[in-house]
Amino acid sequence: xxxxxxxxxxxxxxxxxxxxxxxxxxxxxxxxxxxxxxxxxxxxxxxxxxxxxxxxxxxxxxxxxxxxxxxxxxxxxxxxxxxxxxxxxxxxxxxxxxxxxxxxxxxxxxxxxxxxxxxxxxxxxxxxxxxxxxxxxxxxxxxxxxxxxxxxxxxxxxxxxxxxxxxxxxxxxxxxxxxxxxxxxxxxxxxxxxxxxxxxxxxxxxxxxxxxxxxxxxxxxxxxxxxxxxxxxxxxxxxxxxxxxxxxxxxxxxxxxxxxxxxxxxxxxxxxxxxxxxxxxxxxxxxxxxxxxxxxxxxxxxxxxxxxxxxxxxxxxxxxxxxxxxxxxxxxxxxxxxxxxxxxxxxxxxxxxxxxxxxxxxxxxxxxxxxxxxxxxxxxxxxxxxxxxxxxxxxxxxxxxxxxxxxx
Amino acid sequence: xxxxxxxxxxxxxxxxxxxxxxxxxxxxxxxxxxxxxxxxxxxxxxxxxxxxxxxxxxxxxxxxxxxxxxxxxxxxxxxxxxxxxxxxxxxxxxxxxxxxxxxxxxxxxxxxxxxxxxxxxxxxxxxxxxxxxxxxxxxxxxxxxxxxxxxxxxxxxxxxxxxxxxxxxxxxxxxxxxxxxxxxxxxxxxxxxxxxxxxxxxxxxxxxxxxxxxxxxxxxxxxxxxxxxxxxxxxxxxxxxxxxxxxxxxxxxxxxxxxxxxxxxxxxxxxxxxxxxxxxxxxxxxxxxxxxxxxxxxxxxxxxxxxxxxxxxxxxxxxxxxxxxxxxxxxxxxxxxxxxxxxxxxxxxxxxxxxxxxxxxxxxxxxxxxxxxxxxxxxxxxxxxxxxxxxxxxxxxxxxxxxxxxxx
Numbered sequence: 001x002x003x004x005x006x007x008x009x010x011x012x013x014x015x016x017x018x019x020x021x022x023x024x025x026x027x028x029x030x031x032x033x034x035x036x037x038x039x040x041x042x043x044x045x046x047x048x049x050x051x052x053x054x055x056x057x058x059x060x061x062x063x064x065x066x067x068x069x070x071x072x073x074x075x076x077x078x079x080x081x082x083x084x085x086x087x088x089x090x091x092x093x094x095x096x097x098x099x100x101x102x103x104x105x106x107x108x109x110x111x112x113x114x115x116x117x118x119x120x121x122x123x124x125x126x127x128x129x130x131x132x133x134x135x136x137x138x139x140x141x142x143x144x145x146x147x148x149x150x151x152x153x154x155x156x157x158x159x160x161x162x163x164x165x166x167x168x169x170x171x172x173x174x175x176x177x178x179x180x181x182x183x184x185x186x187x188x189x190x191x192x193x194x195x196x197x198x199x200x201x202x203x204x205x206x207x208x209x210x211x212x213x214x215x216x217x218x219x220x221x222x223x224x225x226x227x228x229x230x231x232x233x234x235x236x237x238x239x240x241x242x243x244x245x246x247x248x249x250x251x252x253x254x255x256x257x258x259x260x261x262x263x264x265x266x267x268x269x270x271x272x273x274x275x276x277x278x279x280x281x282x283x284x285x286x287x288x289x290x291x292x293x294x295x296x297x298x299x300x301x302x303x304x305x306x307x308x309x310x311x312x313x314x315x316x317x318x319x320x321x322x323x324x325x326x327x328x329x330x331x332x333x334x335x336x337x338x339x340x341x342x343x344x345x346x347x348x349x350x351x352x353x354x355x356x357x358x359x360x361x362x363x364x365x366x367x368x369x370x371x372x373x374x375x376x377x378x379x380x381x382x383x384x385x386x387x388x389x390x391x392x393x394x395x396x397x398x399x400x401x402x403x404x405x406x407x408x
Numbered sequence: 409x410x411x412x413x414x415x416x417x418x419x420x421x422x423x424x425x426x427x428x429x430x431x432x433x434x435x436x437x438x439x440x441x442x443x444x445x446x447x448x449x450x451x452x453x454x455x456x457x458x459x460x461x462x463x464x465x466x467x468x469x470x471x472x473x474x475x476x477x478x479x480x481x482x483x484x485x486x487x488x489x490x491x492x493x494x495x496x497x498x499x500x501x502x503x504x505x506x507x508x509x510x511x512x513x514x515x516x517x518x519x520x521x522x523x524x525x526x527x528x529x530x531x532x533x534x535x536x537x538x539x540x541x542x543x544x545x546x547x548x549x550x551x552x553x554x555x556x557x558x559x560x561x562x563x564x565x566x567x568x569x570x571x572x573x574x575x576x577x578x579x580x581x582x583x584x585x586x587x588x589x590x591x592x593x594x595x596x597x598x599x600x601x602x603x604x605x606x607x608x609x610x611x612x613x614x615x616x617x618x619x620x621x622x623x624x625x626x627x628x629x630x631x632x633x634x635x636x637x638x639x640x641x642x643x644x645x646x647x648x649x650x651x652x653x654x655x656x657x658x659x660x661x662x663x664x665x666x667x668x669x670x671x672x673x674x675x676x677x678x679x680x681x682x683x684x685x686x687x688x689x690x691x692x693x694x695x696x697x698x699x700x701x702x703x704x705x706x707x708x709x710x711x712x713x714x715x716x717x718x719x720x721x722x723x724x725x726x727x728x729x730x731x732x733x734x735x736x737x738x739x740x741x742x743x744x745x746x747x748x749x750x751x752x753x754x755x756x757x758x759x760x761x762x763x764x765x766x767x768x769x770x771x772x773x774x775x776x777x778x779x780x781x782x783x784x785x786x787x788x789x790x791x792x793x794x795x796x797x798x799x800x801x802x803x804x805x806x807x808x809x810x811x812x813x814x815x816x
Contacts, residue, residue: 001618002587003528004679008686018692043479053472056701057465063665064461070664071451106514106696113694117549120411137693141525179410210409256478256700257471271412278416284426285545286521288514292664293464294699390474 007143012150016133016374017041023359024368037397039324039385040368042188042342044253046316048297049309052252055300059293070292075284077104077261081295084302085261089246095233101263101276103283104290104298108218108247108260112182113138114286115214115243115262118278119180126178128171129160130189130372130379132216135182144180153377162378163190165347169336170198173205181206183232184216186223189375189384190345191337193228199235206241212270213242218260221251221314223340239265243275250342250388252301252310259290259298317342320394321387327398331405344385345372349405354383364404367397415551420558424541424782425449431767432776445805447732447793448776450596450750452661454724456705457717460660463708467701478700483692485512485669489703492710493669497654503641509671509684511691512698512706516626516655516668520590521546522694523622523651523670526686527588534586536579537568538597538780538787540624543590552588561785570786571598573755577744578606581613589614591640592624594631597783597792598753599745601636607643614649620678621650626668629659629722631748647673651683658750658796660709660718667698667706725750728802729795735806739813752793753780757813762791772812775805 013019020040028034048056062068076082082099090097105111112134121143127135136158139145146157154160159178161171169192171183183202185194206213215232223230232242244263248254264276290298300306321338328335334347346369348357354371361367361383370386372379389397421427428448436442456464470476484490490507498505513519520542529551535543544566547553554565562568567586569579577600579591591610593602614621623640631638640650652671656662672684698706708714729746736743742755754777756765762779769775769791778794780787797805 002620002678003531004681004683004686005526005528006679008526008689009681011689041480045474045477045479047473047477048468048471050472053468056468056471060456060461060464060468063456063464064458065455066453069453069455069661071453071661072449072663109696110694118413118416120413123411134693141690141693212410253477253479255480256697258696258699270410271414273412273417275412278412281416281419282549285542285549286518288517288666289664291666291699291702293701 005141007141010148011137011140012148016370019374020368020370024362027362034366036362036366036368037389037393037400038368039389039394039397040370042250042386042388043255044250044388045390046253046313048253048257049306049313051300051303051306051309052297056293056297059296063293073289073292073295075287075289076280077102077290078292078295081299084299088302090231090233093230093234095231097233097263098266101265103262103264103279104295105260105262105283105287106258106290107249108216108245109134111245111260111262112214112216114282115279116142116144117282118275123179124157124159124177126159126161126174126181128163128183128187129377130163130375130382131182132184132188133375136376153373160376160378163187163192164378165334165336168192170194173201177209179209179211180214181211182214182216184218186219186341187337187343188219189343189370189372189379191339191341191343193223193340196227196229196235199229199232203232203235203237203241207237210270211241212268212275213238215242215244217244218247219250219341220246222318222342224318225340228340233263233265239267241268243268248298248301251314252298253313254298257294257297259294316391317387320389320391323394324385324387324398327402331402333405338387342387344387346383346385348381348383354380357383361401361404364407365397365400367400413549415549418556419545419548420556424778427782428776428778432770435770442774444770444774444776445797445801445808446776447797447802447805448778450658450794450796451663452658452796453798454661454721456661456665457714457721459708459711459714459717460705464701464705467704471701481697481700481703483695483697484688485510485698486700486703489707492707496710498639498641501638501642503639505641505671506674509673511670511672511687512703513668513670513691513695514666514698515657516624516653517542519653519668519670520622520624522690523687524550524552525690526683531587532565532567532585534567534569534582534589536571536591536595537785538571538783538790539590540592540596541783544784561781568784568786571595571600572786573742573744576600578602581609585617587617587619588622589619590622590624592626594627594749595745595751596627597751597778597780597787599747599749599751601631601748604635604637604643607637607640611640611643611645611649615645618678619649620676620683621646623650623652625652626655627658627749628654630726630750632726633748636748641671641673647675649676651676656706656709659722660706661721662706665702665705667702724799725795728797728799731802732793732795732806735810739810741813746795750795752795754791754793756789756791762788765791769809769812772815773805773808775808
């Protein structure tokens with residue numbers, strides 16, 4: 001009899017965003033007249049910019065001709081895209097990343113999930129708490145998380161590093177040893193950023209312990225302050241201890257177009273093996289590259305027009321973040337993030353659990369949020385709002401929440 | 409110190425097609441004047457058909473407007489595509505597959521590799537020999553293959569089922585028990601097909617033993633004989649023991665456009681769990697769907713124009729297969745496959761190893777093949793030719809091989 005992967009049976013309930021979707025759908029089923037504004041899932045709403053759609057049109061035309069047709073491409077991505085990434089995302093910021101260190105993929109979610117393939121199942125994993133659920137769930141699936149306690153909302157083999165208002169949402173390196181460390185800055189869900197010094201502490205910790213930092217910088221495009229690092233590789237020593245995940249999803253509106261990349265420096269070795277070679281083997285064996293048309297679209301993000309156009313969209317979302325922050329400032333609710341990040345992390349009113357507040361806001365303001373508890377036990381007492389909605393929707397949503405809070 | 413996945417270190421050499429590419433590149437480096445014709449990798453050469461490119465253009469236009477923009481889609485694929493697949497690939501052949509049983513993905517290679525995630529690492533795995541290397545390598549990476557013997561060219565925990573001329577390239581169910589069974593028909597690399605009765609024997613075996621058949625039917629579009637099944641689900645009893653992988657790569661020239669799908673029937677349960685739910689959990693946690701533009705292109709394959717256009721391309725490749733089969737028939741070399749499949753499996757001349765014959769053909773005829781030994785020990789003594797080249801290239805390649813064989 002086939003044995004299934006028993007770790008799957010330990011996973012609690014459904015994936016956070018499926019549960020959010022289910023509750024919204026149940027609510028609108030019962031209240032068909034309600035016009036729900038979703039500030040919940042981190043999905044963009046601005047269309048693809050003209051530079052990208054033009055490049056995609058050209059690529060579709062190529063694919064329709066014998067001369068321009070592209071079949072299997074390099075699993076790691078086309079040189080034209082890897083070179084553009086190396087130049088514009090790294091060299092321009094003074095960071096030396098070579099194209100062979102860049103693996104183009106269908107998105108950071110896939111890579112953050114699949115990266116575990118190259119590591120043993122007996123590594124101790126550290127995650128921030130609250131945290132993007134994919135880091136936790138994929139490690140649970142691989143057997144690295146141990147057993148789940150419904151009561152505590154925790155896995156017994158994961159090392160949770162609380163990130164709460166009291167420590168400025170910054171995870172300090174722990175006294176205990178952790179081997180795989182997931183860090184995400186600008187942070188999902190708290191909207192916090194890390195300074196150069198804070199990241200340096202982690203790089204030193206990782207190099208001292210032989211750990212590997214899995215650094216998710218999917219939201220780096222939202223950084224405005226010049227002293228905040230965009231990449232872990234801006235930190236000295238990171239090339240021997242870090243892997244970085246990036247995405248075009250939030251930078252260029254690619255959530256439905258699917259492109260991201262992972263950087264594995266050549267110097268990063270563990271157990272006598274170069275992790276770049278292991279990841280290369282994983283990708284060449286279990287992945288067949290990103291659609292040519294999509295890679296052409298992604299490369300267009302780096303043209304002068306493309307860069308100007310995506311910065312306009314990012315500016316649009318930044319203004320939404322400002323509207324949320326400032327709009328809720330007068331309500332008495334504490335608001336974090338939303339400055340160098342598209343996420344606003346809102347403390348729920350005294351005594352209200354985060355799913356309870358989620359339901360309350362959904363019902364009273366017809367606004368969907370994401371309950372902080374869904375991101376981990378230390379997310380209890382918070383909800384996440386995103387700046388990715390339409391400007392008018394965002395303004396209205398804030399207004400409705402204000403009214404509901406005053407009325408309630 | 410981080411522990412890597414030690415199974416990766418057991419993998420012999422590089423991925424087969426990388427080694428083929430390396431040898432071709434070394435040869436052309438030494439002989440820059442040589443014009444190599446590649447009948448090696450199974451990559452298509454005909455452009456995307458107009459129905460597909462038109463649909464993709466329309467989708468790109470949508471993505472450039474606020475109203476038509478699509479962000480995150482369902483991880484499992486859009487209903488418009490899942491419904492088209494259920495109707496045209498299954499219902500039309502009298503097979504009842506529901507859209508919820510279909511998971512759209514970025515290709516069969518990814519799915520064949522990732523499907524292992526939902527199974528325990530202690531299952532006994534059976535593969536045909538020769539076999540598509542992805543089945544073997546991904547199981548080796550997961551620790552299911554045991555140890556590799558360089559001398560035997562085998563993993564000690566895999567159950568290899570020889571498929572050679574002597575048994576008509578048909579793998580009979582073994583006396584031993586195997587839990588996960590990879591079958592691929594029409595077969596890569598041998599070009600063999602399986603009859604209804606042959607597949608029924610496997611379905612009965614799997615149901616009797618609680619095994620799961622992982623059925624790869626990426627090449628079903630090449631079947632011409634009406635009595636040859638296109639899907640494992642045409643066989644009674646398959647819904648309780650089989651998962652099927654399909655791809656638009658060879659059907660519609662999507663090797664560089666990336667779309668495929670996996671069918672997991674609702675009745676398929678093991679260890680008290682529904683495999684459909686496990687795969688759904690895997691995909692929602694570690695995958696974020698196929699680009700909207702690509703799914704629109706894939707759906708266009710099922711329009712009347714799309715179907716007519718792709719059948720023209722398939723006819724083109726079928727004629728290539730015929731040219732290869734008939735052209736090599738007079739050379740004294742034994743030729744298999746190529747009737748209901750795009751692959752021709754050629755027995756090497758007496759006493760010649762398959763890498764040796766690969767090098768010989770590359771040098772004397774400037775034609776690239778794929779050495780059978782790369783697909784497993786029983787592939788020794790064969791090379792694979794593919795029908796996916798241009799018609800004129802294919803004709804020339806056959807002519808050159810004939811001349812070389814006569815001259816040598």
